[in-house]
Amino acid sequence: MRDLAYLKLLSREYPSVKTASSEIINLTAIQGLPKGTEYFFSDIHGEYEAFIHLLRSASGVIREKIRDTFGHIIPEEEQVELANLIYYPERALSRYEAAGELTDDWKRITIYRLVQICRVVSSKYTRSKVRKKMPPEFAYIIDELLHVDYRDSNKDVYYSEILHSMIDIDVADKFIVALCELIQNLTIDSLHIIGDIFDRGPRADIIMNELMNFHDVDIQWGNHDISWMGAATGNPACICNVVRIAISYNSFDVLEDGYGINLRPLSMFAARIYQNDECKIFMPKILDENLYDAVDPGLAAKMHKAIAVIQFKVEGQIIKRHPEYGMEDRLLLEQIDYEKGTVRIGRTEYPLRDSYFPTIDPKNPYELTREEEDLLHVLTFSFLHSEVLHSHVRFLYSHGSLYRKYNSNLLYHGCIPMEEDGSFSEYAVDGHSYSGKALMDYLEKEIHRAYFLPEGSREKENASDLMWYLWSGAKSPVFGKDKMATFEHYFIEEKSVGKETLNPYYRLSLEEECCDRILEEFGLPRNGSHIINGHVPVKIKDGEKPVKAGGKLYIIDGGLSKAYQKTTGIAGYTLIYNSNHLALAEHKPFDPNRENTPKVHITETLTARMRVADTDLGREMAERIQDLKELVAAYRGGVLKEKN
Numbered sequence: 007m008r009d010l011a012y013l014k015l016l017s018r019e020y021p022s023v024k025t026a027s028s029e030i031i032n033l034t035a036i037q038g039l040p041k042g043t044e045y046f047f048s049d050i051h052g053e054y055e056a057f058i059h060l061l062r063s064a065s066g067v068i069r070e071k072i073r074d075t076f077g078h079i080i081p082e083e084e085q086v087e088l089a090n091l092i093y094y095p096e097r098a099l100s101r102y103e104a105a106g107e108l109t110d111d112w113k114r115i116t117i118y119r120l121v122q123i124c125r126v127v128s129s130k131y132t133r134s135k136v137r138k139k140m141p142p143e144f145a146y147i148i149d150e151l152l153h154v155d156y157r158d159s160n161k162d163v164y165y166s167e168i169l170h171s172m173i174d175i176d177v178a179d180k181f182i183v184a185l186c187e188l189i190q191n192l193t194i195d196s197l198h199i200i201g202d203i204f205d206r207g208p209r210a211d212i213i214m215n216e217l218m219n220f221h222d223v224d225i226q227w228g229n230h231d232i233s234w235m236g237a238a239t240g241n242p243a244c245i246c247n248v249v250r251i252a253i254s255y256n257s258f259d260v261l262e263d264g265y266g267i268n269l270r271p272l273s274m275f276a277a278r279i280y281q282n283d284e285c286k287i288f289m290p291k292i293l294d295e296n297l298y299d300a301v302d303p304g305l306a307a308k309m310h311k312a313i314a315v316i317q318f319k320v321e322g323q324i325i326k327r328h329p330e331y332g333m334e335d336r337l338l339l340e341q342i343d344y345e346k347g348t349v350r351i352g353r354t355e356y357p358l359r360d361s362y363f364p365t366i367d368p369k370n371p372y373e374l375t376r377e378e379e380d381l382l383h384v385l386t387f388s389f390l391h392s393e394v395l396h397s398h399v400r401f402l403y404s405h406g407s408l409y410r411k412y413n414s415n416l417l418y419h420g421c422i423p424m425e426e427d428g429s430f431s432e433y434a435v436d437g438h439s440y441s442g443k444a445l446m447d448y449l450e451k452e453i454h455r456a457y458f459l460p461e462g463s464r465e466k467e468n469a470s471d472l473m474w475y476l477w478s479g480a481k482s483p484v485f486g487k488d489k490m491a492t493f494e495h496y497f498i499e500e501k502s503v504g505k506e507t508l509n510p511y512y513r514l515s516l517e518e519e520c521c522d523r524i525l526e527e528f529g530l531p532r533n534g535s536h537i538i539n540g541h542v543p544v545k546i547k548d549g550e551k552p553v554k555a556g557g558k559l560y561i562i563d564g565g566l567s568k569a570y571q572k573t574t575g576i577a578g579y580t581l582i583y584n585s586n587h588l589a590l591a592e593h594k595p596f597d598p599n600r601e602n603t604p605k606v607h608i609t610e611t612l613t614a615r616m617r618v619a620d621t622d623l624g625r626e627m628a629e630r631i632q633d634l635k636e637l638v639a640a641y642r643g644g645v646l647k648e649k650n
Contacts, residue, residue: 013646016637021649023641026634032132033627033634037619040130040585042195043067044413047580048540049228049563050199052207052260056566056578056593058216062093064193065580065591066604071126071193076119088119089603095186099179113178114169120185121151127192128152130585139191139221141184147172148188191221198412200540200562201228201419201484205251210234211264214398217405225406228419228541229477229484232453236473237389238399239456239466243324243474245385246317253310256290258301265395267388269309271381273301276308283362285311287496315365316382318493322372324471330435331475338493339371351494351503358497403457408450408483413583413621414534420541421486421511422446422524428514430527433481442527446483449476486511486541512542521558536560536588538581552579552590553609560609566593580604585616 020026045065050057063069069089076085091098102108128136133149140148147168154165172178197220204210217223227235230251236244249272252261261267285307292303301309318339325333341350347361365375374382389395409418422442423431430441433448440448453476456469476482478490487506494504514520515537522532537555540563544552552561566578580591591604618624640646 010640010645012633013637013640016633017640017646017649020634020637023638023648026638026641030631030634030638033631036132037617037624037627039132039618041413041616041618041621041624042130043193043582043584044196044198045194045580045582046198046200046417046538046560046562047566047578048200048419049202049543049578050207050210050213050566051202051205051230052210052213052257053566054207054209054212054216057213059093060580060591060593060604061194061197061216061220062190063089063603064190065582065593066606067582067591068092068123068127068189068193069603070606071123075122075126080119088116088123091116091182092120092123092186092189095183099182108179110173113173113182116182117151117169117172117178117185120182120189121148121154124148124185124189124192125152127189131192136192140188144181144184147181148185196222197224198410198417198538199223199225200417200538201226202230202540202563203228204234205230205248206255206257208257209260209264211260211394211398214401218398218401223405224410224412225402226410226417226419227402227406227408227453227484229482231402231406232473232484233477234395235399235402235453235457236470236477238392238395239470239473240386240390241456241470241474242320242382242386243317243471244477245382245389246313246320247474247477249385250310250313250317253306253313254288254290256292256301256303256306258306265388265392267392268384271384272309272312273305275377275381276312277305279364280308280311280362283308283311285360287359288314311360314492314496315363316374316378319366319372319374319378320382321474324474326372328468328471328475331479333475333479333489336478336489336493339366342366342368342371344368349497351498354503356498356500356503359499360497399457403454408446408453409528411528411530414530415536415538415583416525416528416530417538418446418483419539420482420484421509421515421539422527423481423483423486423509424511424514424520426510428510428520428523431481431509442524443529445481449483480509484541508542515559516554518556518558521555525558538562544579557610560588560590562590582606585612587611 020029047057047060069085072085072089076088080088087098099108102112133153136152137145137149150168151165169178172181197217199217203213203217203225217225225231233244233247237248249261249267249269252258258269262269284304288307288310289303290306290310322337322339325331325337338349338351342348342358342361342363343350343355344361344363344366347358348355349358350356365378367373409416411417423433423445425431430445432439432441433445434440449472452469452472455465456473459466459469476484478485480488486509488509489506491504491506498504515524521537524537525532525535536558538560540561542561543563544550544561553559554561560581562579562581578593580593582589582591587608588610589606589608591606593604618627637646641648
């Protein structure tokens with residue numbers, strides 16, 4: 007008999023043999039169902055339109071369901087129209103109404119077709135689970151239509167009257183929208199985001215809103231997510247980095263409209279300090295136009311340079327505070343010869359592409375001017391008091407982690423830091439050394455401390471500084487490179503100087519043996535397990551493949567960000583894991599004016615259909631069933647008294 011106190015607690019939820027037995031039957035039946043479909047996305051980088059389309063279309067799976075169901079009945083054009091209706095029901099209905107095509111007959115036919123698709127995508131779930139996902143006002147009607155027996159002539163009139171009444175009282179449009187949203191909801195059972203929601207693209211905040219409204223999602227933090235989380239703790243280096251990157255990609259909307267960050271003091275400061283400086287090397291990359299906060303590119307370049315200089319200063323201060331980071335080679339402001347306009351890196355002196363630094367004191371290059379201090383104070387205040395940002399960051403904490411083990415898959419964004427000989431890199435701090443899984447666990451604890459410790463404590467400041475190290479440090483599992491060469495990319499013409507070398511992990515993990523060692527480090531079996539990560543774009547146009555190490559490693563960063571699509575040749579991947587197989591959906595660059603269904607390739611077929619009982623959730627259910635059986639035994643043995 008298990009702990010009696012626990013059984014007493016359980017009896018509050020199941021107060022009788024009847025209720026406990028009913029739940030045992032329910033859970034046992036659920037275990038026999040096919041596992042739900044998992045979707046894995048990586049490196050979304052603010053591309054909200056493309057991401058929302060992939061989410062609504064289930065990366066092309068809904069289109070496949072339509073083809074399987076109606077491919078032999080309705081023409082291709084109508085299949086595409088039905089798919090677009092499911093993805094964007096309100097938009098499609100408005101278009102049909104404007105064209106005068108929203109007739110009663112169209113509504114009847116469309117409802118019939120939507121019900122058929124809904125039946126297909128709901129077939130692997132219990133009736134109660136499907137009903138819980140239905141909008142309450144239409145739950146009864148949808149449930150009835152989903153379980154129509156069209157061979158029963160006695161109910162023909164009944165079901166016809168349901169449709170006639172909805173059209174007659176003018177709720178058919180709302181019912182169509184409800185069916186479309188239910189299909190979307192049922193197609194993706196759970197969603198895994200393998201890092202980098204933020205930066206480069208226009209509106210990461212819209213993506214976060216979408217994720218917060220999703221029914222089952224987890225996030226493995228990427229370096230760009232960590233940088234924004236660090237900014238939310240008030241870390242000045244993280245704040246400067248996220249502002250600099252947003253300006254460099256012309257993403258003013260996410261800062262000002264999305265999160266209410268006050269950039270006016272920065273624009274005024276930059277316009278005055280650099281009024282006679284063209285700041286040519288700081289011109290922003292304009293991949294998207296701002297809808298709300300259009301900024302002249304010339305002014306944006308001045309703002310870009312101003313925040314970059316402040317960033318190099320505050321980063322230097324952190325490096326000096328933390329010799330354990332081993333980042334002294336990044337203290338480049340003190341290597342500049344301000345009279346000659348050169349910088350020494352290693353043993354070589356290089357000419358600077360821009361040598362105008364009016365705010366830097368050569369004798370004390372990391373000291374902020376009074377105006378820079380005031381400006382940084384305003385920016386910090388904005389980040390610390392943005393309600394929207396902090397609601398998003400709290401969601402990243404509550405639904406996120408550095409890694410996750412789920413259904414024999416190991417999920418993380420970047421890498422497990424390794425040495426050239428294949429051993430796990432050690433990170434030493436306060437007399438302790440961490441590597442492999444222990445390093446990930448230690449860093450995750452510190453990430454939580456950075457945000458949740460009381461303000462003003464030394465421990466919080468150290469943890470907050472560590473957030474910046476995770477953004478750019480050599481042993482950071484979310485960064486995975488030897489250095490962040492931002493300074494070199496700006497100021498040195500010779501490209502080889504700014505080369506960022508990937509951690510040995512990225513070479514070693516191409517071998518099955520290395521992947522097996524990583525899986526064992528995290529307590530997963532060699533056979534049937536996979537490592538899933540992103541961070542480094544897969545260059546399809548150069549012949550690279552996303553599936554590596556004999557199928558044990560999936561790298562699913564294929565370039566959803568527009569900034570990478572010339573490099574990769576595609577627009578990212580979705581990994582889809584259902585009860586029969588693993589498949590990769592290869593995205594096209596998103597264009598709202600054309601059909602965007604990805605190519606789906608099956609990469610691994612399971613030897614037997616995977617049931618809920620075979621999943622982590624199924625194992626939790628098995629434990630619950632055992633608990634309930636012991637509760638029933640306690641009732642029947644008189645140890646606990648049943649309640650009416």
